[in-house]
Amino acid sequence: STPGEVAEEWLVMPRMAIRTNEQLRFFTRQQLVNNQGTLYEIRVSQNPDPTVRADYQTVRTYTELELNENPIPYNQYNEKLISLNSRAGQTLYIAFVKVYTQPGEEENGDGWLIDNVQLALECPRPSVTLNPDPIEATTANLLWNGGVGNYEIEYGEFGFVRGTGIPDTSTTNSKLITGLTAGTKYDFYVRKICSDGNASEWSPAFLFVTLEYGARCAEPIEITEALPYSDQSNTLVYGNWVTQTTPGSASTCGGTGNYLESLDVVYRYVATETGLISISMNPFGVGNTGVFV
Numbered sequence: 001s002t003p004g005e006v007a008e009e010w011l012v013m014p015r016m017a018i019r020t021n022e023q024l025r026f027f028t029r030q031q032l033v034n035n036q037g038t039l040y041e042i043r044v045s046q047n048p049d050p051t052v053r054a055d056y057q058t059v060r061t062y063t064e065l066e067l068n069e070n071p072i073p074y075n076q077y078n079e080k081l082i083s084l085n086s087r088a089g090q091t092l093y094i095a096f097v098k099v100y101t102q103p104g105e106e107e108n109g110d111g112w113l114i115d116n117v118q119l120a121l122e123c124p125r126p127s128v129t130l131n132p133d134p135i136e137a138t139t140a141n142l143l144w145n146g147g148v149g150n151y152e153i154e155y156g157e158f159g160f161v162r163g164t165g166i167p168d169t170s171t172t173n174s175k176l177i178t179g180l181t182a183g184t185k186y187d188f189y190v191r192k193i194c195s196d197g198n199a200s201e202w203s204p205a206f207l208f209v210t211l212e213y214g215a216r217c218a219e220p221i222e223i224t225e226a227l228p229y230s231d232q233s234n235t236l237v238y239g240n241w242v243t244q245t246t247p248g249s250a251s252t253c254g255g256t257g258n259y260l261e262s263l264d265v266v267y268r269y270v271a272t273e274t275g276l277i278s279i280s281m282n283p284f285g286v287g288n289t290g291v292f293v
Helices: none
Strands: 006-012 020-031 039-045 057-063 078-082 091-101 113-121 140-143 149-157 167-168 174-177 184-195 206-209
Touching: 057 078, 057 149, 140 184, 167 174
Parallel strands: none
Antiparallel strands: 006 091, 020 078, 020 113, 039 057, 039 091, 140 174, 149 167, 149 184, 184 206
């Protein structure tokens, strides 16, 4: 081999008519663990003669790092989806082309393994624009746009890498998840399953934050230690989750007025004996504060 020489290896699919919302789907992996500098290209040609390489146009190029994205190891298959909607109405040859530029005289470059190649109508990717509702300290009802259907969900603490989170499924455009940690940031992803072997792309990560204990009447800060008890905090941590829409209900901790109209924190203490209890608050100079018992 000559330094700077470009080597190409081609694999061409049979000629196919491209439909509206057509998508190329295939599973792929590499052979070598380290980055060899190989490029992997998808090219298309309308020429009835598939051997005229000059007529092929590149629609997608992957580097080795892009072909098996972190955390997927080099020797594990992963699926790629490429939209061909801009080519609707055309009759195409689709080629998989491995390209390697020799840095020296020794032949090098990685391999390209491809499996389960198909053309399928694109499965629409769901979008997430709504905050979970309801959201509590340890549970959240995730919501997304996409209508009734089969969905896969993955969630985990903020910043987790997709593929390492907690998987789940749903047959509607919502999912109640439990076992979360109070006051914690989470991400979740969702994709739609249109049929066997035809799934949408994953939605972008959507961030949500579980409530702190004390933010709602139903999940107060429990005072379980012996009196006297004291706590120093800021109601900004807990937000304004106590509503005034149903006076006297559990949502207002039994209140009938506007005592809890703004930022609140809820405590609960169950007395172990009959007697008097003194409750006081130091607002540290902040006005318009109070205690409701």
